[in-house]
Amino acid sequence: MNYDCLIIGGGLAALTCGIKCAGSGLRTGIISGGMSALHFSSGSIDLYGYEDDRTIVYQPFEKIEKIISQNPLHPYARCGMAIIQEAMRFFKNEASCGGLELYHNEESNHFHVSTLGTIKPTYFSQRSVFNEDIKEAFRQRPKIALLSFAGFRDFFPKLAAANLQKSSLFRHLEIITGEVILPMYSKTARNPHEFRSIDIARIFDSERYITNIAEQIKKASQGAVFAGMPAFIGITNYNKIYRRLRELTGIFVYEIPTLPPSILGMRIDDALKRRFAELGGEFIAGDRIVGGEIIDGSLDHVHTENHGTTRLRARSYVLATGSFFSGGLTSGFNILRESVFNLKLFCQQERNTWYSPRFLSTGGHPFLAFGVETDDNLHPFTQDGKTVENLFCAGAVLGHYRPIVEGCGGGVAVSTGYAAAKKIIDACRTSSQ
Amino acid sequence: MKSIETKAIVIGGGATGCGTLRDLTLRGIEAALVEQNDISSGTTGRNHGLLHSGARYAVKDLESARECIAENKILKKIARHCIEDTGGLFVTLPDDDPEYHNRLIEHCKYAGIECEELKLEEAFRIEPHLNPYILSALRVPDGTIDPFRLCSANILDSMERGGKVFTHTRVDAIIAEGGTAKGVRCIDEVSSEPFEIRGEIIINASGVWGQRVLSTAGINLTMLPSKGSMVIIDYRINNVVVNRCRVPSDGDIIVPGDTVSIIGTTSRTIDYSDIEKLTVDDDEIDVLISDGEKLIPNVAKARVLRAYCGVRPLVAVSGNVDGREISRGIVLIDHESRDGIKGLITIAGGKLMTYRLMAQWTTDLAVKKLGLSKKCSTFHTPLPGSEQKVKKPQIRQFTGMPNSIIGSTLYRHGNRVSSILSRQNRNFSLVCECEMVTVGEVEYALKKLNVKNIIDLRRRTRIGMGPCQGELCSYRAAGLFNELGAASPIEASQLLIDFLEERWKGIKPILWGDALREMEFTYWIYQGLFGLGDIAERSEDE
Numbered sequence: 005m006n007y008d009c010l011i012i013g014g015g016l017a018a019l020t021c022g023i024k025c026a027g028s029g030l031r032t033g034i035i036s037g038g039m040s041a042l043h044f045s046s047g048s049i050d051l052y053g054y055e056d057d058r059t060i061v062y063q064p065f066e067k068i069e070k071i072i073s074q075n076p077l078h079p080y081a082r083c084g085m086a087i088i089q090e091a092m093r094f095f096k097n098e099a100s101c102g103g104l105e106l107y108h109n110e111e112s113n114h115f116h117v118s119t120l121g122t123i124k125p126t127y128f129s130q131r132s133v134f135n136e137d138i139k140e141a142f143r144q145r146p147k148i149a150l151l152s153f154a155g156f157r158d159f160f161p162k163l164a165a166a167n168l169q170k171s172s173l174f175r176h177l178e179i180i181t182g183e184v185i186l187p188m189y190s191k192t193a194r195n196p197h198e199f200r201s202i203d204i205a206r207i208f209d210s211e212r213y214i215t216n217i218a219e220q221i222k223k224a225s226q227g228a229v230f231a232g233m234p235a236f237i238g239i240t241n242y243n244k245i246y247r248r249l250r251e252l253t254g255i256f257v258y259e260i261p262t263l264p265p266s267i268l269g270m271r272i273d274d275a276l277k278r279r280f281a282e283l284g285g286e287f288i289a290g291d292r293i294v295g296g297e298i299i300d301g302s303l304d305h306v307h308t309e310n311h312g313t314t315r316l317r318a319r320s321y322v323l324a325t326g327s328f329f330s331g332g333l334t335s336g337f338n339i340l341r342e343s344v345f346n347l348k349l350f351c352q353q354e355r356n357t358w359y360s361p362r363f364l365s366t367g368g369h370p371f372l373a374f375g376v377e378t379d380d381n382l383h384p385f386t387q388d389g390k391t392v393e394n395l396f397c398a399g400a401v402l403g404h405y406r407p408i409v410e411g412c413g414g415g416v417a418v419s420t421g422y423a424a425a426k427k428i429i430d431a432c433r434t435s436s437q
Numbered sequence: 438m439k440s441i442e443t444k445a446i447v448i449g450g451g452a453t454g455c456g457t458l459r460d461l462t463l464r465g466i467e468a469a470l471v472e473q474n475d476i477s478s479g480t481t482g483r484n485h486g487l488l489h490s491g492a493r494y495a496v497k498d499l500e501s502a503r504e505c506i507a508e509n510k511i512l513k514k515i516a517r518h519c520i521e522d523t524g525g526l527f528v529t530l531p532d533d534d535p536e537y538h539n540r541l542i543e544h545c546k547y548a549g550i551e552c553e554e555l556k557l558e559e560a561f562r563i564e565p566h567l568n569p570y571i572l573s574a575l576r577v578p579d580g581t582i583d584p585f586r587l588c589s590a591n592i593l594d595s596m597e598r599g600g601k602v603f604t605h606t607r608v609d610a611i612i613a614e615g616g617t618a619k620g621v622r623c624i625d626e627v628s629s630e631p632f633e634i635r636g637e638i639i640i641n642a643s644g645v646w647g648q649r650v651l652s653t654a655g656i657n658l659t660m661l662p663s664k665g666s667m668v669i670i671d672y673r674i675n676n677v678v679v680n681r682c683r684v685p686s687d688g689d690i691i692v693p694g695d696t697v698s699i700i701g702t703t704s705r706t707i708d709y710s711d712i713e714k715l716t717v718d719d720d721e722i723d724v725l726i727s728d729g730e731k732l733i734p735n736v737a738k739a740r741v742l743r744a745y746c747g748v749r750p751l752v753a754v755s756g757n758v759d760g761r762e763i764s765r766g767i768v769l770i771d772h773e774s775r776d777g778i779k780g781l782i783t784i785a786g787g788k789l790m791t792y793r794l795m796a797q798w799t800t801d802l803a804v805k806k807l808g809l810s811k812k813c814s815t816f817h818t819p820l821p822g823s824e825q826k827v828k829k830p831q832i833r834q835f836t837g838m839p840n841s842i843i844g845s846t847l848y849r850h851g852n853r854v855s856s857i858l859s860r861q862n863r864n865f866s867l868v869c870e871c872e873m874v875t876v877g878e879v880e881y882a883l884k885k886l887n888v889k890n891i892i893d894l895r896r897r898t899r900i901g902m903g904p905c906q907g908e909l910c911s912y913r914a915a916g917l918f919n920e921l922g923a924a925s926p927i928e929a930s931q932l933l934i935d936f937l938e939e940r941w942k943g944i945k946p947i948l949w950g951d952a953l954r955e956m957e958f959t960y961w962i963y964q965g966l967f968g969l970g971d972i973a974e975r976s977e978d979e
Contacts, residue, residue, distance in 0.1 A: 122972060162926045167926070170975065337949055358948060364964060
């Protein structure tokens with residue numbers, strides 16, 4: 005099989021890159037081992053959220069400007085400001101084409117509320133989390149209800165309410181908590197495993213129970229303007245169900261991302277995959293690239309777990325396999341390596357320097373910043389220090405940034421995925437001229 | 438200051454303390470127990486959980502071996518739900534002295550331990566993953582014992598007989614007036630409130646911490662702490678206990694337990710001042726894993742779940758010690774004859790296996806000092822949950838619930854399963870999916886088993902002990918603490934922080950491979966998704 009561009013990995017960076025390439029007419033393939041980190045994400049895209057001292061960043065682009073000038077190794081610096089801004093516009097537009105509208109607070113960050121009632125700065129959110137109407141309604145110091153489903157163990161409204169009340173934004177608001185009963189509850193509760201957020205969301209992919217739940221939400225909210233609930237408003241039919249709920253209740257049903265799987269994250273995954281397919285991209289799920297041959301500084305071919313010796317060839321390749329969690333990086337007793345090509349890593353060798361003494365330490369853990377070392381064009385280096393000309397790296401497999409501590413995981417994935425695509429498209433155009 | 442009156446006071450909630458409290462209450466003596474942390478949180482909960490047959494001691498220490506096999510037989514009767522009668526093997530590797538095998542057979546005979554020589558093919562049938570190059574194999578009646586469950590059952594029985602238990606309560610000082618111990622001054626570590634308990638007899642069963650406790654009464658007893666480290670392998674890679682047939686040394690035993698296997702143990706003398714800040718060293722992990730591999734090669738491929746260590750409380754019985762040194766292991770001291778302080782007893786040394794025997798001797802002495810004459814019955818009175826084998830009709834009431842849930846609950850709580858699961862209340866939805874811990878089990882533990890935080894809850898139920906190390910269940914547990922009225926929402930958030938930090942201690946030393954992947958995921962959820970670090974920071978500021 006031959007491609008113009010073959011992307012290894014199927015997460016946020018890979019899909020962004022794939023959509024851009026496919027949209028530009030390249031024969032594009034994505035090989036994905038399974039569910040990506042999107043399935044465990046907040047479903048909002050963070051651009052830059054926190055200063056090093058944990059104070060909140062309100063103007064992410066201004067902060068990124070500073071990062072670019074101070075830390076030339078940061079993935080944002082490899083992209084450059086113009087590409088990052090272009091990538092954000094592109095991403096919003098493509099998600100919309102895939103059926104998911106994203107909203108942002110002009111150039112500023114907005115907040116979303118977490119399961120524990122902390123507030124997190126982010127750039128893009130879905131309409132049940134942020135939009136102009138929500139922003140306006142919040143200005144009026146509204147009453148807020150936090151509701152869960154009876155018997156649901158992945159969201160405890162009382163914990164969220166108590167912590168929310170500690171934040172300066174919510175301190176003076178009236179926050180109540182309550183419960184609604186799932187129409188399917190008697191059936192669902194029978195199986196102890198089948199009561200995750202995804203099981204609830206599946207019920208609300210259709211309109212069948214919508215009037216029932218709307219009435220209950222309205223009643224349990226006791227006149228509140230917002231009803232914060234664990235994300236449940238379906239995956240594929242989200243827009244319609246959300247609109248109906250708004251009509252029926254007259255209040256803002258606000259979605260909170262809960263323990264995995266993340267409904268909000270799955271919607272992004274769903275929209276991007278749909279868009280990629282629409283543009284003619286080829287998505288190969290359930291297979292894994294296990295290696296390839298680099299000849300004269302150029303990746304010649306790769307082979308997969310399922311296809312044995314069959315060679316997959318492309319003019320350009322993108323490595324977007326994620327960090328340790330997704331399997332892009334692996335570690336052993338005292339060894340760290342990039343999983344597919346054994347590329348050169350930014351890391352520390354001694355195992356006892358990989359972590360911080362406390363789990364929740366504010367600076368995170370050193371290992372979270374480990375990743376592939378690249379040049380300015382996102383080309384990685386082999387162990388002998390040579391770059392691979394037709395291989396680009398994007399997303400969490402990259403080193404030199406701390407996605408959670410900086411609050412920039414989504415932004416880096418989208419920006420580097422987009423930047424890699426631009427370079428690949430340029431390369432294809434030059435070579436075909 | 439609040440003052441509580443009782444007859445006997447036990448200091449220390451390890452196996453010995455819990456066993457002594459039970460023995461006292463079984464003999465109808467009013468008693469209270471004070472523990473600085475949680476029951477079974479010290480040395481008791483920090484070993485590999487081997488139900489010794491005595492074979493490991495047979496060659497070197499015949500008396501300990503005899504005590505072990507006697508207690509082994511008793512525990513199999515009275516604590517059946519805390520025990521798995523797996524049996525155990527002693528295997529000789531090519532590097533080992535083949536002569537030890539014969540000596541072991543001979544000494545087991547002296548000690549009264551059944552020891553059967555196996556054909557190699559029989560050994561591989563029992564334990565297919567054994568090192569294929571073993572030279573010989575012996576079978577002994579080893580098994581596994583869950584120290585948390587054992588202590589919890591002893592405490593539960595004591596409380597049902599009127600015993601009082603104060604966990605997370607530190608003994609500040611022994612109150613000694615005119616050469617007589619009259620009680621203890623304590624501090625409730627949760628509320629920081631001081632109070633005192635007064636009684637006629639005080640039993641110090643605080644193990645290695647006894648040196649500090651006794652010093653408050655002006656008594657000098659030197660403890661020689663020795664650190665032992667272990668690693669836990671995810672999933673149970675062996676069916677039976679596998680021992681290396683040589684003089685006991687580092688990394689020569691793999692004990693299966695519940696859903697995991699544990700490689701033990703190292704032995705390092707440490708300074709007394711270090712007992713509160715123990716860490717597992719990298720080189721210990723190296724030894725345990727490389728030697729564990731020699732017994733069962735699959736260890737190399739398995740994921741390491743966590744590492745932990747405990748302190749063996751060896752007592753220096755030297756100089757003009759007037760205490761009765763009953764065996765080489767167990768030390769029972771009457772401080773009236775040793776130090777001139779009436780009403781004070783110390784029980785120390787020994788091992789988890791002999792906790793019941795130690796409790797018996799201690800209580801015998803206490804009873805004598807109180808001028809009573811009540812006989813011990815712990816050797817035949819089953820612990821709560823172990824009264825009898827659970828019969829089919831009892832299980833039938835759970836029809837409709839998944840077998841895995843009934844089985845796990847039964848495994849952990851024996852007969853008490855009936856007070857835990859309930860079809861009517863639908864309380865069998867899962868909190869911890871690795872270890873099949875249900876809402877009902879959490880509720881039962883919170884109400885009946887002295888649980889003050891999620892770390893305690895883990896010891897009662899195995900919540901957070903599985904492969905994910907509390908990734909999903911710790912939030913659920915924190916929510917349930919609030920829902921069941923055991924913590925305010927803000928307190929529940931703090932319990933969650935404390936639990937994850939406690940888990941982290943045992944993961945740090947083995948942070949590579951899948952453990953590192955899992956922790957990246959956990960950090961992602963609790964910091965990235967939930968912002969728990971912000972709450973931790975806020976509570977530090979306050």
